Amino acid sequence: MIGLVAVLAIVTMATGCGEKKTEPVERTELILATTTSTQDSGLLDEWVPMFEENNPYSVKVIAVGSGQAMEMGRNGECDVMLVHSPSEEEKMVAEGYAIDRNAVMHNNFIVLGPASDPAGVKSATSAEEAFKKIAASQQPFISRGDDSGTHTRELKVWKEAGIEPQGTWYVETGKGMADTLRVASERKAYTLTDDATYLNLKEDLELEVLFEGDKILYNNYHVMDVNPEKYPDVDYEGAQAFNDFCISPEAQEFLLTFGEDRFGRPLFIPDALPE
Amino acid sequence: MGEIWQGFVEALRLIVTFNPYVMKIALFTLYVCAIATFFGMLMGIPLGSVLALYRFRGRKFLVTLVNAGMGLPPVVVGLFVYLFLKRRGPLGFLGWLYTPKAIVIAEIVLAMPLIAGITMAALQNENPKIRLQARSLGAGEAGSILTLLRETRISLIAAVIAGFGGIISEVGAAMMVGGNLMLNGEPYTRTLTTATVQEVGMGNSELAIALGIILLGITFLLVWVLTSIQQGSLLSEPVRVAKSLFSRFRKEAA
Numbered sequence: 001m002i003g004l005v006a007v008l009a010i011v012t013m014a015t016g017c018g019e020k021k022t023e024p025v026e027r028t029e030l031i032l033a034t035t036t037s038t039q040d041s042g043l044l045d046e047w048v049p050m051f052e053e054n055n056p057y058s059v060k061v062i063a064v065g066s067g068q069a070m071e072m073g074r075n076g077e078c079d080v081m082l083v084h085s086p087s088e089e090e091k092m093v094a095e096g097y098a099i100d101r102n103a104v105m106h107n108n109f110i111v112l113g114p115a116s117d118p119a120g121v122k123s124a125t126s127a128e129e130a131f132k133k134i135a136a137s138q139q140p141f142i143s144r145g146d147d148s149g150t151h152t153r154e155l156k157v158w159k160e161a162g163i164e165p166q167g168t169w170y171v172e173t174g175k176g177m178a179d180t181l182r183v184a185s186e187r188k189a190y191t192l193t194d195d196a197t198y199l200n201l202k203e204d205l206e207l208e209v210l211f212e213g214d215k216i217l218y219n220n221y222h223v224m225d226v227n228p229e230k231y232p233d234v235d236y237e238g239a240q241a242f243n244d245f246c247i248s249p250e251a252q253e254f255l256l257t258f259g260e261d262r263f264g265r266p267l268f269i270p271d272a273l274p275e
Numbered sequence: 276m277g278e279i280w281q282g283f284v285e286a287l288r289l290i291v292t293f294n295p296y297v298m299k300i301a302l303f304t305l306y307v308c309a310i311a312t313f314f315g316m317l318m319g320i321p322l323g324s325v326l327a328l329y330r331f332r333g334r335k336f337l338v339t340l341v342n343a344g345m346g347l348p349p350v351v352v353g354l355f356v357y358l359f360l361k362r363r364g365p366l367g368f369l370g371w372l373y374t375p376k377a378i379v380i381a382e383i384v385l386a387m388p389l390i391a392g393i394t395m396a397a398l399q400n401e402n403p404k405i406r407l408q409a410r411s412l413g414a415g416e417a418g419s420i421l422t423l424l425r426e427t428r429i430s431l432i433a434a435v436i437a438g439f440g441g442i443i444s445e446v447g448a449a450m451m452v453g454g455n456l457m458l459n460g461e462p463y464t465r466t467l468t469t470a471t472v473q474e475v476g477m478g479n480s481e482l483a484i485a486l487g488i489i490l491l492g493i494t495f496l497l498v499w500v501l502t503s504i505q506q507g508s509l510l511s512e513p514v515r516v517a518k519s520l521f522s523r524f525r526k527e528a529a
Binding site for chain 1: 477
């Protein structure tokens, strides 16, 4: 019986899986901490091979919330970060944990809700007003509740509106955007999301876009390197290489059409196109 | 319901066309689970045997640990293994985080107490006279224990099935210490469970359901094999047929 299990282990080992393929180029491992929304958009599935074609690195993409990604950076557990939580990013740079912060791309946060729109969000003229209406009507609102970029922005809007969201109508999932959207769809509730994730899941959801376009809802993505002065053992060279790639003409121009074939419009708008 | 059927059809399609992505992920899942179960058995069966058959100071404490270990939440195990293996952690110099090794370690931690605990319970249930009889027939200490283990084969295989089933189905630890990574365009630490979570997050319900069905199928097949060994019918049928063919051949030759 031990024999059977051992045979199974040896056979699968012999088929070579779990081993890296021998490559003519020697590659260093680079840890990229990024957000689930970036990962789930599929952008990195395209960008990483493009980057690896001309750079001798093997990128390990760790997709967690922005908060956790930046926490990893603060602890030197990654080499480079691609996140979308500008206020937290600025803090990290000011405290010396991150350097070489560059704007990469952006899209927008949007307010979703049931088609019936009981809170009257559609008629709001600003994001704060939309949130005020939701709070006033006590209609259910589903929050990420996980320190992600989306969550941080949501809290910022509540703050601008002068509201502290609490009560049975305010629900925190602690989960990623896709799961949170599903909860909102099931509960016919309002929520804040990035438009890329929404486009990806639109068919499965019973939610409509009820508010968008306010400047406070810009969703900006930045790339940052972990400061080697804090952690000398991070791969700063590799981080710089990936950083340079994100703002390179090749990567930026790729964004102009990424997502068009699936959604009729690109998922991200490049912020570093060459003039 | 239609979605599940579509997922089933997609699963069949992926299997029949030997879809490389799915094949690699499935083989990798089996690889880490087989290794972890193997080491879980290597450590768990002796540990369970010692706890069942010997009395010593601190035994009760150890037994409680093993029994509690059977209910260890995979996500907590993943968290602790992560804390040990991360760069700033005590074992960070090994560089094992976000590699298959980390997943194997977490799974060994999960499987070993299960196998040890069930082995221990099974052996404690056996008639201690079996060991005495083996000794009287000339077996040494280890030999008598092996004899006892052979007698409890059925429970031991149940222990292995429990250990294996627990780790092939877990997702929290694999996600945390493995990272669900692709490396150089190939699945690297992606298991069937973490891939399913990913596809759900990306909105690819059909693929997610297909992966889930494939995982269930693989688990069922492997457990079928183990059950057949356990209940004694895997090899007995072919052996019986072979024997009868052989004896008939000999009769005709005579």
